[in-house]
Amino acid sequence: MTAAPVISARGLDLTFETNDGPVHALKDINLDIERGEFVSFIGPSGCGKTTFLRCIAALETPTGGTLRVNGMSAEDARKERSYGYVFQAAGLYPWRTIAGNVKLPLEIMGYPKADQAKRVEKVLSLVDLEGFGKKFPWQLSGGMQQRASIARALAFDADILLMDEPFGALDEIVRDKLNEELLKLWERTQKTIGFVTHSIPEAVYLSTKIVVMSPRPGQIYEVIDSPLPRSARPLDIRDSEEFLQVAHRVREGLRAGHAYDE
Template sequence: MTNSTAISARDICLTFQTNDGPVHALKDVSLDIAPGEFVSFIGPSGCGKTTFLRVIADLEKPTSGSITVNGQDPETARKSRAYGYVFQHAGLFPWRSIAQNIKLPLEIMGYSKEEQEERSQAVLKLVDLEGFGGKFPWQLSGGMQQRASIARALSFDADILLMDEPFGALDEIVRDHLNEQLLALWRRTQKTIGFVTHSIPEAVYLSTKIVVMSPRPGRITDVIDSTLPAERPLEIRDTPEFIALSHRVRQGLRGGHDDLEL
């Protein structure tokens, strides 16, 4: 693929028709994401961050505007398995063991038995779950389940990883640990990551680019390029640079709300 953007959105609008009238989930959203970037979407509930991720994934159709994923329209991209999607909840199938869950996309995509085995072992290692392949989801903690679901999204080695508040339901200690692991994984695999969160420290810690969004109608209010180095120990969160970035994100979020009150 020779195109220089992984995801390119132009003037995306999306309106849901509800019983209480139309809801403008997205309005005039334009954004370019380069290959290998780690982009966080942050904003209060209803700002359209999840909806935008779902538009990229072809789980929602925009009302107007254009979007390309890997240079293709989202539907073609989805059908050519351009991305892995990690949902808010692990959503592992309880009738399948962890290894079988990870093989699920591979089975659907028609990989050979040997390759399924090989890849599931490799991604289990990647998320530090070696030896847990034979367990069933309900035998694992929430954090381990979410790691397994990340492994599932990684198993078919798509260039893009879309994550919708994957650590939202986990406690802070587990979350810190998983954030660290995710960064390491991103550096190793050089994937393009779209990451929805409503935690400012999480967004600043992880991203190369932070997209601040605000609600009613859902729109982008600020795009911040991170000045943090690629190598990020957890302690980086105490540096002045990190605090300054957090401050700017917080300003952006507040700005969105001020608009609302006018």
């Protein structure tokens, strides 16, 4: 099993039927994601990065090709609760406390009561929210809410974490801090992470593999394996020569993929 990729797409196609005719959202996507990788999807809007992530989560159904998640079909993987999903908005329930929100998936998945409390405490400390369990979402800042939503996705035993522009709505200072924390979290939990973003520095800073996508139809333009060290990436690594080179390559890829047209 160790050799088999966690996520594997072959010739994946997705066409939406809309009132204005068919929209080719994904075209011939081929990609393998190995266990423990941190893979970023970057590209302009309409390049299908979010759609592809939603396909992995079985929230969209591809119209062609094959997609295996944890060796199963994406639909079966969803039913097996193989992944945690973090959306662009925190989407916490206002009527639940932070602990109550993190507990939500555990209740649905039928974890024993005693275990629930232990897990909530563990993941809240993992995202630096110890002591905030009894607060309500409106009492927390946007960044803290998003951390709580990450805790919610980590609370159950899924070894894949799918994140759809989780920090897109936050200001850059908070975003930097959360990026740094996310890397630490990834190192500690050994999860496989799929991360959608449209920020080049964010993608380069976080990833072991950067998937550059281009629009109309959404397809993979280039997959860049990051030469940056896997662990120990302080924030100021972003000033290093290596980092800038990777960022430059991503930007070139986006340009060649017509990301800057219009």
